[in-house]
Amino acid sequence: MTWVPGAAGTPYGAHNLPYGVFRHDGDQRRIGVRIGDSLLDLDGAEAAGLVLAGGALRAPTLNPFLALGRPQWNAVRTRLTELLTDQAHRAAVEPLLLPLADVELVLPFEVGDYVDFYSSEEHASNVGRIFRPDEAPLLPNWKHLPIGYHGRGGTVVVSGTPVIRPSGQRATPDGPVFGPSTRLDIEAEVGFVVGVPSEQGAPVPVDRFADHVFGVVLVNDWSARDLQAWEYRPLGPFLAKSFATSVSPWVVPLDALADAWVPAPEQDPPVLPYLRDIPHLGLDLRLEVDWNGTVVSRPPFAGMYWTPPQQLAHLTVNGASVRTGDLFASGTVSGPARAQTGSFLELTWGGAEAVALDDGTKRTFLEDGDTVTITATAPGPDGVTVGLGTVRGTIFPTGAPHR
Numbered sequence: 001m002t003w004v005p006g007a008a009g010t011p012y013g014a015h016n017l018p019y020g021v022f023r024h025d026g027d028q029r030r031i032g033v034r035i036g037d038s039l040l041d042l043d044g045a046e047a048a049g050l051v052l053a054g055g056a057l058r059a060p061t062l063n064p065f066l067a068l069g070r071p072q073w074n075a076v077r078t079r080l081t082e083l084l085t086d087q088a089h090r091a092a093v094e095p096l097l098l099p100l101a102d103v104e105l106v107l108p109f110e111v112g113d114y115v116d117f118y119s120s121e122e123h124a125s126n127v128g129r130i131f132r133p134d135e136a137p138l139l140p141n142w143k144h145l146p147i148g149y150h151g152r153g154g155t156v157v158v159s160g161t162p163v164i165r166p167s168g169q170r171a172t173p174d175g176p177v178f179g180p181s182t183r184l185d186i187e188a189e190v191g192f193v194v195g196v197p198s199e200q201g202a203p204v205p206v207d208r209f210a211d212h213v214f215g216v217v218l219v220n221d222w223s224a225r226d227l228q229a230w231e232y233r234p235l236g237p238f239l240a241k242s243f244a245t246s247v248s249p250w251v252v253p254l255d256a257l258a259d260a261w262v263p264a265p266e267q268d269p270p271v272l273p274y275l276r277d278i279p280h281l282g283l284d285l286r287l288e289v290d291w292n293g294t295v296v297s298r299p300p301f302a303g304m305y306w307t308p309p310q311q312l313a314h315l316t317v318n319g320a321s322v323r324t325g326d327l328f329a330s331g332t333v334s335g336p337a338r339a340q341t342g343s344f345l346e347l348t349w350g351g352a353e354a355v356a357l358d359d360g361t362k363r364t365f366l367e368d369g370d371t372v373t374i375t376a377t378a379p380g381p382d383g384v385t386v387g388l389g390t391v392r393g394t395i396f397p398t399g400a401p402h403r
């Protein structure tokens, strides 16, 4: 049990220890690890010789640490657990704790390539029904491979960054017009952060997932549905999703989620051998979507049809390599019930059924000034939960100054 006041038994006790990057008093970016409502300054801890990672913890991003690989991730985690649970270290460590309220959390890693999957059967079927009412909801390939597309790593931003309403083309009966999106939406997703690179030409098999993937962030893949509906055939989303994708500031290590693996939905028809993961496990992450202070949805990640190891195996099966800092997102997480959907497109069924918020207003798509907050928890050891932090964004009008 941790000696840090108030932290034991919370979703951010010593069983979690997510990593982030912070600034204090406008200072340099530094790596920290969260414990309760504080963070431990790991730059200071490594400088003082309390934890050793060859200097990787003294960098302004997590990338050098992510690149170290599992044996060193484990060694650092073991040491941090010691420092934060053994009273013998308290006098040395306590001066390096900072209240979270006093720091600014920044993008924790330099994002490399960003891939977005489409792995919820409910989401894919719902979008199919809404966008393509005259066709089968799922295309014939959907149960044979995890569908995905390459997104835009350079526009991934940390939680709290303003989201400016994008402009673009949308279809009208009189032809396309240009202007601010009128159907701006969210996508509640889970992102996987690559630590150890793979070699070009050498696919990553399903059972090597944990050698490469360091941990998990929450993702909001903001989506302009009107732009998307007009542009997406035949190559998929382009400008409808590339303007901003928000991630939570804490990267939760896979090690903190050891108790969250659960059987994933059975796959029928059977998948090709390179996608066979035995046991076939997904993560029991429970998401919550809050719109201006009202919880409107609770998407269950455990029901995702394609698992993260299958996604990584598929992403690399053609010989494409992954690099440190690559991010692959699960795709929108939707469960079978309306109040489990991970997009407002589904929640309002294409904008036809407004949702009532607790403040007395009704919404279909996002209005300027709206704030969406996605959080998640997972089961942890001994009945505690693991917190995955928060990804929050507020919509600013088109043309708004960036900050």
Ligand SMILES: O=C(O)/C=C/C(=O)CC(=O)CC(=O)O
Pocket (backbone or CB within 6 Å): 116, 117, 118, 119, 120, 123, 124, 127, 128, 131, 187, 189, 221, 223, 232, 237, 241, 330, 331, 332
């Ligand atoms: O079915 C379509 O045409 C498009 C669907 C999406 O918007 C999905 C997407 O970005 C992937 C996902 O988040 O599931």
Ligand SMILES: [Ca+2]
Pocket (backbone or CB within 6 Å): 116, 117, 187, 189, 221, 331, 332
């Ligand atoms: Ca998406």
Ligand SMILES: [Mg+2]
Pocket (backbone or CB within 6 Å): 151, 220, 221, 222, 223, 241, 242, 243, 244, 245
């Ligand atoms: Mg996006």
